[in-house]
Amino acid sequence: LSDRFESLDYDLVENTLLLKEEAQQTFVRVNRIQTQKWFVMFLIGAVVALIADMVVIVVDEISEFKYGRLRDLFDRCSTTSGDCLVQPLGLWILMNILPVLIGSVIVVYMSPAASGSGVAQVKCFLNGVKIPQFLRVQTLIAKIVGMVGSLTGGLAVGKEGPMIHIGAIVGAGISQGRLGPFDFHVFENFRSDAEKRDFVSAGVAAGIAAAFGAPVGGVLLILEEGASFWNQSLTWKVFFCSLVSVFTYNSIIGVYLDRPGDLSNSGLVNLGVMDNMSYLVYEIPIFLLMATFGGLLGAIFVSLNVWLTAFRHKHITSRVARVLEVVLIAAVSATVGFLLIYFIDDCQMMRDVTPQRTVQMLCSDGEYSTMATMLFQTSEKSVRNLLHDAPGTYKPITLGAFVIAYFFLACWTCGSWIPSGQFIPGLLIGAGWGRLVGIGVMRLMPGVSIDPGRYALIGAAAQLGGIVRMTISLTVILIESTGNITFGLPIMITLIVAQWIGNWFNSGLFDVHIKLLRVPLLDWEPPPLSSHLTAKDVMSYPVYTLKTTESVGAIVDLLHKVTHNGFAVVDEGELRNPLSDEPDTFGQMRGLILRSQLITLLQAKVFDQRLDIAAVRKRLNIQTFRDAYPRFPSIKSLNVTEEERRYTMNLTPYMNHSPYICYLTTSFPRIFKLFRALGLRHLVVVNNRNQVVGMVTRKDLAKFR
Amino acid sequence: LSDRFESLDYDLVENTLLLKEEAQQTFVRVNRIQTQKWFVMFLIGAVVALIADMVVIVVDEISEFKYGRLRDLFDRCSTTSGDCLVQPLGLWILMNILPVLIGSVIVVYMSPAASGSGVAQVKCFLNGVKIPQFLRVQTLIAKIVGMVGSLTGGLAVGKEGPMIHIGAIVGAGISQGRLGPFDFHVFENFRSDAEKRDFVSAGVAAGIAAAFGAPVGGVLLILEEGASFWNQSLTWKVFFCSLVSVFTYNSIIGVYLDRPGDLSNSGLVNLGVMDNMSYLVYEIPIFLLMATFGGLLGAIFVSLNVWLTAFRHKHITSRVARVLEVVLIAAVSATVGFLLIYFIDDCQMMRDVTPQRTVQMLCSDGEYSTMATMLFQTSEKSVRNLLHDAPGTYKPITLGAFVIAYFFLACWTCGSWIPSGQFIPGLLIGAGWGRLVGIGVMRLMPGVSIDPGRYALIGAAAQLGGIVRMTISLTVILIESTGNITFGLPIMITLIVAQWIGNWFNSGLFDVHIKLLRVPLLDWEPPPLSSHLTAKDVMSYPVYTLKTTESVGAIVDLLHKVTHNGFAVVDEGELRNPLSDEPDTFGQMRGLILRSQLITLLQAKVFDQRLDIAAVRKRLNIQTFRDAYPRFPSIKSLNVTEEERRYTMNLTPYMNHSPYICYLTTSFPRIFKLFRALGLRHLVVVNNRNQVVGMVTRKDLAKFR
């Protein structure tokens, strides 16, 4: 486990200051805070949607321009000799490299936390682990720019993962009433890890809602991935936020698409409405086989990617190398695309049902190249085409070659230093081989009318399920984004089977990356066969404690000496039982105090010996601690004079006077459940006389897997 | 709060016996138990679906026969004079009364717990409150028979509520491996409240899945209503169970409907697939108005029903009266139906788009009575017709009169002594006035082509949302059962607004009934402005405690004297601090023991003075306690001789040696969260030296609202 990661303080510090504030609480105030919460939820939904709109419009316009130029160039070439292909190829590569370069440079040099999809990190955050830099404003900017770069650069990536990350940042940012260095002094009540978590959840749901037009799916993903802390009133707020997001997104995109007022769009990742589909019982076994295949392929994808990540970790360490790798990927993507078009003979006659925007390429007049058509558009449109195009649009060889090439490209791109989502690539690969299966079934049963599009849908589900291993939320997301409910049942079955199969070999993509980062994540349930362990076995010992009235020097020294963030506050001496064979105790348990609180107290110089101590105490309220959140200065930056070191501080009013505790005999699973259910950070272990004997934190639990 | 209700023990008792069992645990065993769990989930899903199939087929056949006869009789009459209407009316009343009588008698005399919908009780159970008789086999039988009775009797009820209850019973029954008095000695590991809860959740989800063809909706309802205890692996199992249920249900119903292999049905409550619907932005305000109206009407429904329940509670107390009331409702239902048909002139010309199975009644030849057509079928089919029939099928006067009559009938029926669901009546009322609104909009905007069916859908959502006040799950259920996702967004908005408006006036139907039952339910969050309360204010004092080695006589006497279910186990005497101003303590905290454990120990006569005590101790393992679950004998039925009373029992190996505790200073919200998150039943309050000073149970918390 890595030491880079600290936990979040989801547990409210219950001290005299808080109780004083609560005592002044009135119904009016409670209502005002509630109203503020709903308002912030509204803002989050709207802002996330606006960003999504912006991204989608910019990407659309640039892609339109780029692929339009390429289509023209290539089409002009087909009439003359083959040599003239070099120039358009060069342009293609250039047009791939340029935006990717910009995106990658910004990410690598400005905010490395913006690379990748961000889903894994969101998962960690909701689990209670702080990811450095993850929720900063510059990360947001880098993510947006990088995302536009990777999308317009034609990489094998999607925009949903980044949208989730963007949602999280927006949620955190708006609720804290701060923008980078500026403090607007609004929503100050929400400045705590626990409150922030709620808004981040809402932002994530809004991101998914905007990305897939899937408000319910967004809420479910939070439930499925994040939340043991869930409650009903939060569910509603998050749901509301998702709705606002979908609404805003659709309203604006409706105007952009010249259909103002039509709200029936389905999100950023518009998979198109699949109507009139039905399936029969004999198709279920085929779906099951496809699910198995998807699970296998997903497991291979994950394994390859793990290997690649390890390789990157070792060999691609300098910033320049990181940027160069991304540029290389962009160039290779274009080249592979070109080779596919060049070597695979897949000219199709123009027909009524032919897709729009065909490319002639090397085909004769009146024909078009399906491969080029598929490549000269955003991946998301390709998915849509694979789901919806009429039977006979694609040759098996085209699909096969495309799937293989795209599989490796997607696998390579995933984890490189640029924002990238894995949902769309997963769907695209799956839709490709799914459609291939559909063509096979059509050939085997010539009599029956079969729509290969529905096999593409099942394939897409199987492949994505095999890679990311989410079940319920993914079902709902797919249902919502295809607008087809009839296929809900087979999609669910496919996803469950794909997940089962995949889990035989490894964990899902996000989990694997979390493990590689060595994040101290707590699983849903305690590891099996851990019940023989007790608090005694897992706790840290000895414990660093502070006395209820402690000398300033001792506090400063302790904070310098250790990196721990929580300290038991004790009364010393009394009631020790010298005859017992229990471990030594460190005093009578009185409370728990956090490093951040100590630092705030030292900053405010709340020393008992000051002459104006009464006034200082009076000025100090719970808001002082909230204002300092979340970036408490380090102990090194504090100035404490020699004289002050001899002063004392009374910690009693500030410590948490009723922290959760456990006994020496408490079993590991019980401690685990306590941590998981209550989002704890520190748990003090006491003996039978309530004397401190040990300390348990997340890292002590996460060690056992 | 009523004393009738006890809490469930969701917290695992962690004692030496459990640890001994856990120490023998191997991976193989863990896997076997997991496999068993999946298998039980499969069984639950399948059985629930089979029951649903059976009910739907029986009800369909009987209704078909009943309404067929009535149609014939009435049609024959229209050709002759009006007098001949008396005979068919009499038959109608009779055919209503007969099945209702049977159902009601069985419910009232055999199992009163089977009356009503059962949703409120399921909610209580998931919250942690044991409802007497609620999960028994005879309740299941009474529920099924009563449900068939109320449905074929033409009452204004639906079958989804009862299906939820049936699901819960099946879940509890199968997982316990018992059927009434028979013990099959299977799944013995699942004999505890915590495990049972998981299976009951799954059963409930399966019930919803079968009822609405909504597997996702089922899982969501559990999440929304039940579960702070949720975790991912359970989500998957419940989801699997729901899928099995939908699958089984659809396969069999497919055979019944002569479409074997077609799995695209949508459940018991088949609302029909709504295709080709879209909506425009200007319709949103109309939907919002409808939502407001639905919320208001829902609040009125709830208030009326509360008044009625109070009336029933006072005046309809004898069994005979209860049966008679239900019979009266059945007779009035038929009479009101007849009067509607007789007095409302709504003859329509037969057209292409005319519904099937029309009734001519008093209309001239070539015409049919829409009112009679609407009444001579099950309510569920009426909902479907209102959603799908072509514009112009219904006259406003017909809809208006129907809605008013049905509103009062449904309100009257709800809470009477027969199984009844409120979902379908809610949908039907809403669909009725929703269609009325649709007709109004059509008249206002003659140019635009408007389908009144979609207003019926929004009306149905608004009305149901106004009555039951569920949001996300209901959205998904409606989406899944209409098979239309495009309307997801407006449905959600409608539901949220309806809930808001309704909550201004009162709580949802189920919550109100829970309050009337005086169940000690714990809300999602601590009541506002409760933070000034601490453990000291809410705890019970003095505490009944037992010594670690306690005389049998004292134990028996204590169990006779008080009805409490949990007792702190203490070491006496030492370490008392006479100078402190803290409340008296009751000894040094050592553990917690439950009444049920004490009774099992007394039954097994684990007395220290027995000669064969070593052998007895050896025989006693954790399975002994599981076997006794859940019906522990009362203390009165135990025989303890005078000599045995002088023996002692060592409670140390059996007590929970690390129960959750809290301090005197712990605030009420903190205690509340602990209870809610961990599903606690008893919380011992200790002072700073870990000495017992108080006891908190669910009732102490639920008092504060």
Ligand SMILES: Nc1ncnc2c1ncn2[C@@H]1O[C@H](COP(=O)(O)OP(=O)(O)OP(=O)(O)O)[C@@H](O)[C@H]1O
């Ligand atoms: N006050 C303390 N005294 C002794 N050991 C401690 C104390 N606090 C934490 N530990 C132990 O130190 C190890 C590292 O914990 P760490 O210092 O990272 O805790 P933390 O920073 O307070 O919490 P987190 O890292 O989860 O935010 C753990 O094994 C933990 O049990």
Ligand SMILES: Nc1ncnc2c1ncn2[C@@H]1O[C@H](COP(=O)(O)OP(=O)(O)OP(=O)(O)O)[C@@H](O)[C@H]1O
């Ligand atoms: N051992 C005890 N000693 C003293 N008071 C107790 C004890 N157990 C419960 N109480 C108090 O008695 C009141 C009624 O509790 P009750 O006897 O119903 O608890 P229970 O039956 O153990 O738990 P539940 O009713 O939730 O199943 C509560 O106010 C509770 O605090």
Ligand SMILES: [Mg+2]
């Ligand atoms: Mg740390």
Ligand SMILES: [Mg+2]
């Ligand atoms: Mg009780």
